[in-house]
Amino acid sequence: MKKIQDMNIQKMFSDVVYKRGLKYYNRDLVSNLIYDRNFNIWSAVVKGTDDYFVEINMADEEKGSMDVSCNCPAFDTFGPCKHIAAVMIEISNSRIDNPVKMSRDYSTTDWLMNSIASLTEYEPASEITLQKIPLQIDYYCRWEYEKNLLLELKVGETRPLVVKNVKDFLEDLFAGNEHYFTKTFTYNPEIHYIESQDWEILETLYAILNNEKVYFDRAIHRFSDTPDRSVIIPPLTAKDLLRKLSERDFTVKTADGEFKDIMVTEGELPFYFDLAETDSGELSLKMGDINSITYFKHYGLLFAEGSFYFPEKEQLPIIEQITMAASNNKQLPVSNEKKDDFISQVVPSLKKIGDVHISESVSNEIIQLPLKAKLYLELQDSQIAGKLSYHYGSHEIDPFNGREQVDDAIIIRDVKKEQQIMNLIEHANFHYNGRELYIETDEESLYDFLFKVMPVLDKYLELYMTDEIRKFFIEQQPSPSTSVQLESSSNLLDIGFNIDGINDEEINQVLGAVMEKKRYYRLKDGAFLSLEGEAFDSMKQLFDDLDVNQGDLQDGNVQMPVYRGTQVDELIDMPKQYDPAFRELLSQLQSPEEQVYPLPDNLNADLRNYQLTGYQWFKSLSHYHLGGILADDMGLGKTLQSIAYILSEPGDSPHLIVAPSSVLYNWKNEFEKFAPDLQVTIMTGTPAERAEMIDEKRDMDVWITSYATLRQDIEHYQEMSFQTLILDEAQYIKNYATKTSRAIRQLKAGRRFALSGTPIENSINELWAIFQVILPGLMPSQRKFKQLENDKIASMTRPFILRRVKQDVLKELPEKIESVHVSELTKDQKDLYVGYWRELQQEAAQSMKESGFQQNRMKILAGLTRLRQICCHPSVFVENYQGESGKLNQLMETVENAAANGKRMLIFSQFTSMHEIIIGQLEELGIDYFYLHGKTGSEERVKMSERFNEGEKSVFLVSLKAGGTGLNLTGADTVILYDLWWNPAVEDQATGRAHRFGQKNVVQVIRLITEGTIEEKIYELQQKKRELIDEVIQPGESMLSSLSEEDVRELLSL
Structure with a gap:
């Protein structure tokens, strides 16, 4: 230290x-x-x-x-x-x-x-109190030629003495020291006291002296023989200090003598003016005793006859001009030519600072009438010429040359309004050639003058124009409107754009000008049609949003696909007229729950209300040859709603269902259960066998195939035309560039629907890719799509996405309780984890610095996976690891307790080697289990699920990805997520296997997380990604993409 x-x-x-x-x-x-x-x-x-x-x-x-x-x-x-x-x-x-x-x-x-x-104040005992002597302080203010206020002091007991050095005196005073004046008087703080009002003043003076260099160089401003005896009062403290001084013994010394009993006021100023007429008929302004008033410019104050005045801010410029004018003259003559200006401009300003007396003879000559300004316009070759005049009653004034003085009248002119008009004239680019105003006009300048300048001028003056100028205007500026008709024969929308007064010959050209965002259109008769204003702005925006160009127009009409219907309705912000067919379209797309399409009689199921709405949504879209995404939460019966729709649509060609291979038989079982009348086949077997089936099964009602099989067989589907295409778990086509997505887009189908509880898993581009299959043309190009705001995407897709979540539609569904169980790394685990962590940090930082994130993405993600595996159990990838796993110990303790209490569990893990470790532990404890993994056949999956739901065995161990879709495991009441996945939607799919329609018990979801590890950061990342689906389906505030460099840096604390 x-x-x-x-x-x-x-x-x-x-x-x-x-x-x-x-x-x-x-x-x-x-x-x-x-x-x-x-x-x-x-x-x-x-x-x-x-x-x-x-x-x-x-x-x-x-x-x-x-x-x-x-x-x-x-x-x-x-x-x-x-x-x-x-x-x-x-x-x-x-x-x-x-x-x-x-x-x-x-x-x-x-x-x-x-x-x-x-x-604490006590009553003094008079017999023992030492009585101090009050110090008398007198203050003197004076100024020199530069009008800086100087303050001097006198101090004493009965006969105050001049303070020869104010700074030294104040320093002694505040230091508690004595200060010598003369042989007969010394200030002593032990025997003298100073009243509180004087203390306040002295404190201010001390502060001024200590900061004096901020304001002045005293050597410049002082020339007195005794410069140290005075303090220059700074302008910032003048008002407050003068108020305090006025309450003490305060004297002001001027050239005219000394003044005591000083007043400080912000009230009426001491100015007086007298305006009268001389014998010659001119005006004369007398300015009272103005030389007795001292104006301190730097302080913004006046002194007159023992009083300081603090004028208002707006009075100061007037005072400065008046005091300058009065420095040489107490009386100002006003010529006859300037009477009007003087009365109109000067007298109102004088009234702001003092009393103005106007003689009776002058008052009788004053005329005060409202201003009427007139502007006469005519066309002269390539110029617009104008004549401006001001009128006060019968008196006309040329603003450039004044008025001819033909009588004794004095006109009070509206100076403010005249100046406003002149500013407008200058802003309008008028020039004055000595005779008249004029504007050089090309077509653009002419339009600006007619439609920008003239409406503003019209508010301030009367406009007069020749017929040559009037012909540039349309009698009544027309407004645009639209009409929409649904052509049932073509299933197209016919949108008409109308502009009142514009004939069919010019309508396309006018609309083309609107599309090109021009400000006006010059009609054939020479008139200007302004294309500005809210109505035309709405039309421009409509053309942009609908991507309409001039080539699409025919006699003011444009045709659009029917799926643009609701978008057109939302975008039109001008008068509109719809035909009944289009209104019916809007009703069906916007309110499917109000539609009344009957259910098939042979449907072997009772639909809940929300499922009935889903069926009506299917039928409404199908009626107009449209498709959409059924994005209901997992477990709400997307399969059943789809089957009901397919059953209601008999036809000559089959319906095609494309689904993950793991759920093909689940679909077939559901058809047999709910629509046994339909003939359903699964396209399975060798490539040759499937090719033969494609030729022979065309009379079947429903074909079911997997994404992988379809991709291989796509050439055999080229000549097929399906009544309906249904894509189950449509996130399989979320990547537009994959072979699977390209194969699906080659299919011919009258209607296309996608089923997915997670239409957006990581990026909004996944939604775009799905719509490219089910409603090609709805979305703009991918480049333009990326530029759209979220609410715009939501508006565009709203009629074609139906999403309901469990908590909104299944009020009777048992509660799902989610909790996080935290475990600690064992010592052996921790040593391994810290070593891998540090190595990965260094390698990732170096790699990203040298070649960027994208080039090293897979390597970094592989390293992150190793860290997650250590959290699960190091034996997942470390050979001969002999230690334990804190998380595995926690899992087995949880399983034992749950089994003892009759709970039935789903255990999810994404690592196959972890499954083997867990199986070993289950067998040691003698706990029976089912095990479903990626190689489990489709039929076997269904059988295992049914047996478990019927009560067989207490544990169902399943791969997170293999069991995330197509399973109904309502026999479980406890879901354990052993390790976390990057994407929370995958986990939600997994928990949805148990918490779905048919579940009668409360479902507990347990996430196992290892404290102080990457798993905690993954969990935080999940919470951000959970909001992504609602971003478009229910617009919100933020947007996330797949795992980014920023995510990785956060995970690795880089």
Whole structure:
């Protein structure tokens, strides 16, 4: 610790403060010196006029700084004071090399009690009270030629003496020192006291002197024989200081004498003006006794006859001009030619600062009438010429040459309005050639003048124009409107764009100008049609949003696919007219729950209300040859709703269902259960056998195939035309560029529907890819799509996405309770984890620095996977690992407790080698289990599910990806997610296997997370991604993409 003893204290203070601190130290006025070792703080009490508490905080001494404080008035104003100096000198001279920690609490309390007690007012005992002598202070204000206010003091007991050096006096005063005046008088703080009002004034003067260099260089502004006896009052403090001085013995010295009883006012100013007519008929302005008024420009104040005046801010410019004008003349003559201007401009300003008396003869000549401005316009070759005139009753004024004085009338002109008009004339690019105003006009400038400038001018003056100019205007500016018809024969929308008064010959050209975002269109007769304003802006936006160009127009009409119907309705923001067929389309797309398509009689199921709405949605879209995405939450019966729709659509060609291979037989079983009348086949077998089936099974009602099989067989489907295409788990085609997606797009189908509880797993582009299959043409190009706002995408897709979540539609569905169970790494695990963590951090940071994230993405993700595997159990990839796993121990304890309480469990893990470890533990405990993995056949999956749901065995161990879709495992009431997946949607699919329609028990979902590891950060990342689907289906505020460089940096704390 650098001790205060080692510091050069003298350099830390000014000479004056240090000397006074040394004086206090020598007088032994420092007491209660205490050091707190815990906080490295010194404290002490210094006796002065009062007891002052000083604290010196050395906590930041290593950074070369310390904090000091004192509760004396000087510290508040000027900073480090003599009391602090005294304490530091006391510390430096103390013999405490290693001060012992002392309890600061009691000493501080004692000091506070003494200080508070000293503030308590007691009635003095007259027989023992030492009566102090009041100090009389007189204040004198004067100014010199540059009009800086100077303040001087006289101080004494009965006969005040001149303070020859104000700064020295004030320094002694605030230091508590004596100050010598003469042999007969010395100020002594022990015997003299100063009243509180004087203290306030003296404190202000002391602050002014200490900061004087901020305002003035005193050598420039002082020339007196005794420069130190005065203080220059700065403008910033003048008003407050003069108010305080006016309540004391305050004298103002001027060239005209001395004034006492000084007043400070913000009220009426001391100006008086008299306007009269001379014998010659001119006007004369007398300005009272204006030379007795002193104006202090820098202060913004006046002095007159013993009073200081503080005018309002807007009065100051007028005062400055008047005082300058009056410096040479007390009386100003006004010529006849200037009467109007003087009365209109000068007199109103004079009234703002004082009284103005106008003689009766002048008043009788004044006319005050409203201004009428007139502008006459005519066309001259390539110019518009104008004549501007001002009219006050019968009096006409040329604004450029004034008015001809034909009588004695004095017109009070509306100067403000005249100036506004002249500003408008200048802004309109009018020029004056000495005779008239004119504007050079090309077509663009002419349009601007007619439609921008003239409407503004019309508010301020009367416009007159020749017929040549009037022909540029359409009598009534037309407004656009639209009409929409649904052509049932073509299933196309016919959108008509109409503009009142525009004939069929020009409508396409006008609409083309709108598309090109032109400001106007010049009609064949020469008139301008303005294309600006809200109505035309809405039309421009409509063309942009619908991607309509001029080539699409025919006689003002454009045809669009029917799937644009709701989009067109939302985008049209102008008068519109719809035919009944289009209104019916909107009703069906916007309110499917209100439709009344009958259910098939041979459907072997009772649909819930939300499922009935889903069926109506299918039928409404199908009616108009449209498709969509059924995005219901997992377990709400997307399969059943699809079967009901297919059953209602008999036809000559089959319906095609494409699904993951793991759920093909599940679909077939559901058809047999709910629609046994339909003939259903699964396209399975060798490629040759499937090719034969494609030729022979064309009379079947429903074909079911997998994505992988379809991709291989796509050439055999080229000649097929399906009634309906249904894509189950449509996230399989979320990548537009894959072979599977390309194969699906080659299929011919009358209607196309996608089923997916997670149409967006990572990126909004996945939604675009799905719509490219089910409704090609609805979305713009991928490049434009990426530029769309989320709410725009939501508006575009809303009629074609139906999404319901469990909590909204299945009120009777048992509760799902989610919890996180946290485990710790064992010592062996932790050693491995920390080693891999550090190695991955270094490698990732170096790799991304050298070649960027994308080039090293897979390598980094592989490293992250290793960290996750160590959390699960190091044996997943570390050979001959002999230690334990904290998470596995926690799992087996949870399984034992759950089994003992009759719970039936689904255990999900994404690592096959982890399954083997868990199986070994289950067998040791004698717990029966089912095990479903990626190689489990489709039929076997269904059988295992049914057996488990019927009560066989208590554990169903399943791969997260293999069991995430197509399983109904409502026999479980506990779901354990052993390890976390990057994408929470995959986990939700897994938990949805148990928490779905048919579940009668409360489902508990347990996530196992290892504390202090990457798993905690993955869990945080999941919470962000969970909001992504709602971003478009239910628009929100943010947008996430797949695992990004930022995510990786956060996971690795880079």
